[in-house]
Amino acid sequence: MTDLDAVLANAGPTGLKERIAAELAAVRERSLAYTDADDDMLVRQHSPLMSPLVWDLAHVGNYEELWVLREVGGIEPLRPEIDHLYDAFKHPRKDRPSLPLLGPAEARKYISGVRGRVLDVLDQVDLAAPDPLRSGGYVFGLVLQHEHQHDETMLATLQLSRRPGLVRDGELPPGRPAAEPEVHIPAGVFTMGTDTVAWAYDNERPAHRIYLPGYWIDRRPVTNVAYLEFVEDGGYRDPRWWLPQGWEWAERNGVEAPLYWTRDGDTWWRVRFGREEPVPLDEPVQHVSWYEADAYARWAGKRLPTEAEWEKACGGRTYPWGEADPGHLGRWANLGHRAARPAPAGAFPDGASPYGVEQLIGDVWEWTDSWFQPYPGYRCFPYEEYSKVFFGETYRVLRGGSWATHPSAVRTTFRNWDYPIRRQIFAGFRCARSEE
Numbered sequence: 197m198t199d200l201d202a203v204l205a206n207a208g209p210t211g212l213k214e215r216i217a218a219e220l221a222a223v224r225e226r227s228l229a230y231t232d233a234d235d236d237m238l239v240r241q242h243s244p245l246m247s248p249l250v251w252d253l254a255h256v257g258n259y260e261e262l263w264v265l266r267e268v269g270g271i272e273p274l275r276p277e278i279d280h281l282y283d284a285f286k287h288p289r290k291d292r293p294s295l296p297l298l299g300p301a302e303a304r305k306y307i308s309g310v311r312g313r314v315l316d317v318l319d320q321v322d323l324a325a326p327d328p329l330r331s332g333g334y335v336f337g338l339v340l341q342h343e344h345q346h347d348e349t350m351l352a353t354l355q356l357s358r359r360p361g362l363v364r365d366g367e368l369p370p371g372r373p374a375a376e377p378e379v380h381i382p383a384g385v386f387t388m389g390t391d392t393v394a395w396a397y398d399n400e401r402p403a404h405r406i407y408l409p410g411y412w413i414d415r416r417p418v419t420n421v422a423y424l425e426f427v428e429d430g431g432y433r434d435p436r437w438w439l440p441q442g443w444e445w446a447e448r449n450g451v452e453a454p455l456y457w458t459r460d461g462d463t464w465w466r467v468r469f470g471r472e473e474p475v476p477l478d479e480p481v482q483h484v485s486w487y488e489a490d491a492y493a494r495w496a497g498k499r500l501p502t503e504a505e506w507e508k509a510c511g512g513r514t515y516p517w518g519e520a521d522p523g524h525l526g527r528w529a530n531l532g533h534r535a536a537r538p539a540p541a542g543a544f545p546d547g548a549s550p551y552g553v554e555q556l557i558g559d560v561w562e563w564t565d566s567w568f569q570p571y572p573g574y575r576c577f578p579y580e581e582y583s584k585v586f587f588g589e590t591y592r593v594l595r596g597g598s599w600a601t602h603p604s605a606v607r608t609t610f611r612n613w614d615y616p617i618r619r620q621i622f623a624g625f626r627c628a629r630s631e632e
Contacts, residue, residue, distance in 0.1 A: 209322075209323050209324065212323055212332075212333055213318055213319070213323065213333075216318060216333050216336045216340075217315060217318060219336075219340050219604065220311070220314070220315070220318075220336070220339075220340065223340055223343045223344055223347070223602070224307075224311060224343070226344070226347050226533075226602075227253060227256060227307075227343060227346070227347055227350070228304070230249070230347055230350040230351065230354065230363075231249050231250070231252075231253050231300070231350070233249070233362055235299070235300050237249070237357065237359065237362075238250040238253070238300045239293070239297075239299070239300070240293075240357075241290075241292070241293040242353055242356045242357040243353070243356045243620065244289065244290035245289060245290075245356070245618075245620055246289055246349070246352065246353040246356060246620070247289045247292045247349075247353070248292060248293055248297070249350055249353055249354075250297060250298070250299065250300050250303050251282070251292050251295075251297055252346045252349060252350055252353075253300070253303045253304070253307065254278070254281075254282055254297065254298045254303040254306060254307065255282040255284070255346065256307065256339075256342065256343040256346050257303070257306050257307030257310045257311070258275075258278065258279065258282040258306075258310075259282075259339060259342055259343075260307075260310050260311065260314055260339045260343075261273070261274055261275075261310045262279075263329075263335050263338060263339055263578075264314045264317055264318075264335055264336070264339060265310065265313055265314065265317060267329060267335065267578075268317060268321060268329055268330060268335050269313070269316075269317040269320075269321075271313060271317075274306075274309065274310065274313075275306065278298065278306075281295050281296070281297060281298075284581075285581055285585075314339075318336065328577065328578070329578060332394045332395075333394075333395075334394070334395060337394065337395030337604075338395070338578070340395075340604060340605075341395065341397075341604060341605045344601070344602035344604060344605040345605055347600075347602070348598070348600040348601055348602075348605075348622070351363065351533070351536075351600045351622075352600075352620050352621055352622065354469060355456075355468070355469055355620070356620055357470070358467055358470050359470045360469065360470030360471050361470065362469065362470070363469040363536050364533075364536065365469075365535055365536045365537070366533075366534050366535035366536070367534075367535060368530060368534070368535045368537075368539040368540065368543060369539065369540075369543040369544065370540060370543060371478045371539070371540025371541045371542040371543050372541075372542035372543070372545065373542065374415050374416060374541070374542060374554075376415065377414065377415055377416075378412045378413065378414055378415060378629075379412065379413055379414075379415050379509070379551050379552050379553050380410065380411075380412055380551075381408075381410060381411055381412070381413060381505070381508060381509055381551055382410050383407075383408065383409045383410040383631075384407065384408070385405050385406065385407045385408075386405070386406065386408065386507075386508045386512060387403050387404070387405055387512060388403070388404055388405075388406055388504055388507055388508070388571070388609075389401055389402060389403045389404055389571050389609055390403050390514075390607075390609045391403040393514060393607060393609065395604075396607070396609060396610075397582065397583065397610075397611075398574065398575065398576055398577045398578075398582065398583050398584075399568075399570065399571070399574070399582075399583040399611050400609040400610065400611060401571065401574070401575070402571060402572075402573045402574070402575075404571055404572050404573065406504060408504060408505060408508055409630065409631065410630075410631040411501075411505055411628055411629065411630050411631060412628060412629045412630075412631070413501055413505060413506075413509050413553060413626065413627075413628045414553075414626035414627050414628070415552065415553055415554055416480070416541045416542065416554050416555050416626065417480035417481070417538075417541070417555055417559060417560055417562060417624050417625065417626045418480065418481055418489075418492065418624060418625055418626055418627065419477065419478055419479060419480055419481060419541050420475050420476060420477050420478070420479055420480075420481050421477035421478065422481075423454070423481040423484075423492060424464065424475075424477070426491075426492045426495050426496070427452075427453055427464075429495070431491060431492065431495050432446060432451065432452045432453070434495075436494075437491040437492075437494045437495045438487065438490075438491045438494075439487065439490060439491075441487075442485075442487030442488075442490065442491060442616070445485075445487055445617055446487065446488075451485075451488070454466075454481060454482070454483045454484045454488070454619070455483035455484075455619040455620065456468070456483055457475060457483075468536065468537060469536055476537075476540075478540040478541055479537060479538045479539070479540055479541070480538045480541065480555070480559050480560045480624045481560075481624045481625075482538055482560045482598070482622050482623060482624045483619050483620070483621075483622070483623070484563075484619060484623060484624060484625070485616060485617050485618060485619045485623075486500075486563045486592045486614075486616035486617075486618075487616055487617065488619075489563045489623075489624075489625035490563075490565075490616075492625075492627075493625070493627045496627055497629070498627035498628060498629045499565060499627065499628055499629060499630075500563060500564055500565040500625060500627065500628065501564055501565060501626065501627070501628035502564055502565050502566050502628075503564040503565075503566040503593045503595055503611070504566070505564075505628055506556070506562065506564050506595045506596070507595070507608055507609065509549055509551055509553045509556065510549050510553070510556055510608040511549040511550035511551055513549075513550075513608060514607050514608060514609075515528065515529075515547075515557055515607060515608060516528075516547060516548060516549035516550075516553065516556045516557060516608060517546060517547045517548065517549070521603060522557065522558075522603040523603060526603070527544070527546050527547075528544055528546050528547035528557070529544055529547045529555070529557040529558035529559075529597075529603075530543065530544065530555075530558040530559050530599045531557065531558040531597060531599065531601055531602065531603045531606065532601070532602050532603050533599065533600055533602075534599070535599065536599070536600075537599060538559040538560050538598075538599055538622075538624070539555070539558070539559055539599070541554075541555070542554065542555075543555070544558075556595075556596050556608070557596050557597055557606060557607075557608070558596070558597055558598065558599060558601065558606075559596075559598060559599055559624070560596075560598050560599070560622055560623060560624030560625075561594040561595070561596060561597060561598050561601075561612055561621060561622060561623040561624070562594060562595050562596045562623070562624060562625050562626055563592060563593075563594055563623060563624075563625040564592065564593045564594065564595055565592075566592065566593045567588065567589045567590075567591065567592065567593070568586055568587060568588070568590075568591040568592070568593050568611070568613040569587055569588070570583070570584070570587050586613060590615070591613040591614060591615060592613065592614065592615075592616050593611055593612070593613050594611075594612040594613065594614060594621075594623055595610070595611070595612070597610070597612075598621075598622035598623070599622065600622050
C-alpha cells in the first residue's frame with residue numbers, strides 16, 4: 197500500500213481532503229511557475245508539435261471545470277463558450293495558435309476562479325460515496341494527474357523554445373559503475389496491471405496473470421556514451437538496423453543523432469533549456485524516437501523489451517523499491533523536476549527492483565516494443581478519449597516516467613504512449629534479449 201493509498205484507506209475523509217487540497221495547491225504552483233514568462237513566450241507556438249503554453253494553462257482549468265464542477269459538483273458551466281477551444285480532440289496542436297484563446301492574464305483569472313470552486317466542491321463532496329468518480333476522491337486524482345502531465349508537456353515546450361533562464365536546474369546524486377550490465381529475469385507467471393492503486397487509470401486495469409519466458413534486461417537505461425558508439429559506428433547511415441518506415445523517416449528528416457545534439461569537431465554538444473553544453477556521457481540518452489531506440493537495440497544485438505517484460509522487471513510492486521511514495525526528493529528516483537535532466541547511471545541504488553534492475557522509474561520515459569492495446573477485461577472509465585480511442589497499432593508504449601514526471605503521475609503499472617517518431621518528449625530506453 198502506497199503512502200497515498202494509506203491516506204485513502206486510513207485517514208478518513210478529513211485527512212484525505214487535506215491531502216488532496218495540498219496536492220492541488222502544489223500542482224497549480226508548478227503550472228504557474230512554468231508559465232511565469234512574458235506574454236509573447238506564452239502565446240507563441242514554439243513547434244507545430246506543441247500547443248502554445250497559454251493553451252495548456254487554460255486547458256487544465258477547463259478540464260477541472262468539466263470533471264469536478266460540472267460532473268461531480270453539478271455546477272452550471274462558467275464559460276461554456278470556450279469549451280471547444282480547449283477540447284484536445286477538436287483542434288490539432290498545430291492549429292491552436294489561430295484560435296481565439298484566452299490571453300495569459302485572462303487564463304490565469306479563469307483557472308483561479310475554477311480552482312476556488314473546486315475547493316468548495318472538495319469541502320462538500322462525500323468521498324465514501326459509491327459513485328466511482330467520488331469514491332476515494334478519484335475525480336481529484338484524475339485532475340491532479342492530468343495537470344501534472346500538462347506540466348511535463350510545458351517543459352517539453354520550454355525546451356523546444358530554446359530560450360534560456362526559464363527552467364530551474366538542481367543537484368543530483370553521482371552515478372556509480374554497474375557490476376553487471378544485464379539482469380536475468382526468470383520465466384514464470386506474474387501479475388500485470390492493477391486492481392488496487394486508487395487513482396490508476398482505466399488502461400492500467402484490470403490486473404491479470406500472464407506467463408513470460410526468461411529474458412535478460414539492461415540493468416540501467418542506455419547511456420549517452422553507449423548511444424554514441426552507435427552514432428560513431430554509422431548507425432544512422434546503415435539501413436540494416438532500421439525498420440523500413442524508420443529508415444524512411446530518418447532519411448527524410450535528416451536525422452543523424454538525438455534531438456538537440458550537434459557535433460563540433462570531436463565533441464558532441466546538446467542544447468538544454470536554451471544553453472549549450474557538452475553531452476554528459478553518463479546520463480541516460482533522451483530525446484530519441486522509438487525508431488532510433490529500436491535501431492540501436494538491433495545494432496547492439498538485442499531488442500526493446502515488451503511492456504510486460506518491463507513491468508515484470510519491477511518486481512510486482514507499486515514502485516520497484518516497494519510501496520513508499522517516491523516524494524519530491526526521495527532517495528529512490530529522479531522525479532518531479534528535482535533537476536532539469538536525467539541522473540547519471542547508477543545514481544539511485546536504493547530504487548532498484550527486487551531483481552536488481554535500476555532507474556526503472558524517473559530519468560527518462562522508456563520505449564517498449566509494445567503497441568498500446570487494452571488489457572483483457574478492460575472497461576472504459578470515465579471517458580473514451582483518455583485511453584480507448586488510442587488503442588491499436590499506431591502508438592508505442594512508454595513506461596517509467598522521466599525526470600519531469602511528478603511522483604503522483606507515475607507507478608510501475610502506469611502506461612504512456614506516443615507515435616514512434618516523437619522525440620521532443622523526455623524519452624530514452626533500455627534493451628532486452630531473450631534467453632538463448
